[in-house]
Amino acid sequence: MKKDFIHIILADDDEDDRMFFTDAFDELKIGTKVKTFNDGIYLMDYLNSNNCELPHVLFLDLNMPRKSGLECLYEIKANPKFNDIAIAIYSTSASEEDIEKTFVQGANIYIKKPSSFKVLKKVLSEVVTTNWQYHTNGLNKDNFLLRL
Amino acid sequence: MTLFLKFDFRAICKKVLEDTLQAYNIEYKIMGFGEVELLKKPTTEKAQMLFDALKNYNIEVVENQKSILVQKIKDTIIDMVFNENTEVHVKTSAYLSDTLGHSYGYLSNLFSEVTYTSIENFIILQKIEYAKRLIINDRLSLTEIAFKLNYSSVAHLSTQFKNTTGITPSAFQRIISKRRELNQQN
Numbered sequence: 001m002k003k004d005f006i007h008i009i010l011a012d013d014d015e016d017d018r019m020f021f022t023d024a025f026d027e028l029k030i031g032t033k034v035k036t037f038n039d040g041i042y043l044m045d046y047l048n049s050n051n052c053e054l055p056h057v058l059f060l061d062l063n064m065p066r067k068s069g070l071e072c073l074y075e076i077k078a079n080p081k082f083n084d085i086a087i088a089i090y091s092t093s094a095s096e097e098d099i100e101k102t103f104v105q106g107a108n109i110y111i112k113k114p115s116s117f118k119v120l121k122k123v124l125s126e127v128v129t130t131n132w133q134y135h136t137n138g139l140n141k142d143n144f145l146l147r148l
Numbered sequence: 149m150t151l152f153l154k155f156d157f158r159a160i161c162k163k164v165l166e167d168t169l170q171a172y173n174i175e176y177k178i179m180g181f182g183e184v185e186l187l188k189k190p191t192t193e194k195a196q197m198l199f200d201a202l203k204n205y206n207i208e209v210v211e212n213q214k215s216i217l218v219q220k221i222k223d224t225i226i227d228m229v230f231n232e233n234t235e236v237h238v239k240t241s242a243y244l245s246d247t248l249g250h251s252y253g254y255l256s257n258l259f260s261e262v263t264y265t266s267i268e269n270f271i272i273l274q275k276i277e278y279a280k281r282l283i284i285n286d287r288l289s290l291t292e293i294a295f296k297l298n299y300s301s302v303a304h305l306s307t308q309f310k311n312t313t314g315i316t317p318s319a320f321q322r323i324i325s326k327r328r329e330l331n332q333q334n
Contacts, residue, residue, distance in 0.1 A: 030264055100319075104326045110314075129264045133273055136263070137222070138157060143280045145323060147314030 006128055007053060008034045011043040011072065012061035012090065017113065021059070024121045030128055040067025044075060047082065054085060057131050059111075062091040062098065070102070077106040086131045086144065099147065108144045123148045150332050154285050161207075168201050181223050218262045220248055221255055222270070229274050229297075240271065276312045279305065283321050290317055 010021050018036045025032045035055070037043040043060075044067065046052050058076070060069035069089060076082045088109035089102045099110045109127055114120045126148065134144050158181060165184060169176045172194060175187040190198065199209050210216055224247050228240070241252040244267070248255060259267050275297050282288045282296070294305040309317050 100323060100326075103323045104330060106327070130273070132264055133270070137274075139273075139277050140281070143277065143284070143324070145313055145315060145320060 006030060006032045006057070006132065007055040008032050008057050008059070008128070009037065009043070009046075009055040010034065010059040010061075010090065011037045011040055011064065011069065012059070013039050013064045014061070017061070020117060020120060021124075024117065024124050027121060028125050028128075030125065032128065039064045040069065040072045043067075043072060047076070054082065056084075056135065057086045057088055057109075057127065059088045059090040060107075062089060062093060062102075070105070073102065073105055073107060084141075086134070086141065088127055103145055108141070109146045109148070111148045150328075152285075152328075164205050164207070165202075168198065168205075172198050172201070174198065181226075182219050214258060214262055217248070217250075217255075218259055221259055221267065224248065225267070225271055226274060229271065230278060240267075272308060272312055276309055279309060279317070280320065283317060284324055 008025065010018060012018050012021070018038075022034050022036065025034045035046075037046060040060075047054070060072055062069040069091070073087060073089075076085065076087065086108045087106065088111055089098075089107050090111050090113060091098065092113050094112040102110060109131075111123055111127065114123055127146065130146055131144075133139065134141055161181070162178065165178065169184070172190075174190055174194070177185045177187060179185050202209065210219060221244060224244060225240075228243065238246075241256075244255055245252045256267050259265075259270070263270070265273075279293050279297060282293045283290075288296070290302050290305060294302045297305065299305040299308075306317055309320075313320065315323075
């Protein structure tokens with residue numbers, strides 16, 4: 001079977017978090033290609049550029065300078081070009097208000113940043129495999145809500 | 149004005165297949181979900197045109213034996229979960245190996261290798277997705293859904309829903325209806 005890569009993007013201003021994130025994917029058995037951006041402006045510039053490769057899953061940190069994750073979410077949901085991207089909020093906050101608000105605004109996944117590398121790997125693997133199920137089995141993405 | 153639509157994916161897929169095959173004048177017989185027999189072998193160019201036409205709908209022709217078997221496992225499970233007429237009194241594992249003629253160990257390893265998930269998880273996901281559709285479209289109560297999907301109790305369904313999605317069925321329903329309100333305002 002031809003190996004398809006799963007494309008992942010993370011926008012997060014914290015350098016350590018970006019590093020843990022890419023390291024975690026490197027250690028998973030799933031074939032992924034991971035790109036990271038330092039804030040929402042860089043991210044949206046990339047997504048809006050003509051020859052960018054759209055990710056299967058986009059991870060957004062909520063608190064970023066210049067352009068927050070929430071602002072990115074609004075922009076992405078307003079543009080039909082991005083309909084197929086699963087949006088994962090990747091945040092230190094676990095307030096019920098943030099969670100429900102981002103889900104209502106169209107996020108598919110809400111992840112509270114795990115405190116250990118081991119848990120991070122487990123969580124990311126679950127996100128990617130669940131998303132893959134939606135992708136390959138023609139499940140309705142509008143009903144895709146996952147909280148970890 | 150906003151319309152809320154309910155889709156029958158199987159019927160849609162079948163219709164797309166029939167229309168496409170007829171457009172290329174290919175004689176066919178639909179064998180089951182995701183399996184078509186072409187009664188006469190088409191020329192290579194014609195077959196390629198057909199593949200390209202199907203590709204427009206994101207329908208991929210799988211020729212690989214492993215993928216075919218995995219697809220059969222999925223179809224058998226989906227049939228078992230959704231078709232109320234298929235009554236299964238044996239364990240899923242026994243049912244799968246009887247129906248497909250391979251040992252469950254083989255099927256289960258193959259499935260994990262190709263799909264990144266286990267057969268058990270696939271079944272749970274299918275059931276929970278079905279429950280979601282029933283919650284939203286048919287406005288059934290959890291008790292009715294638990295009964296329809298053969299859960300032993302509402303508590304069992306709720307727990308599995310929460311474990312699979314991280315949110316409760318009622319939170320799910322609330323979020324989806326708020327989303328709809330929001331989309332209607334825009």
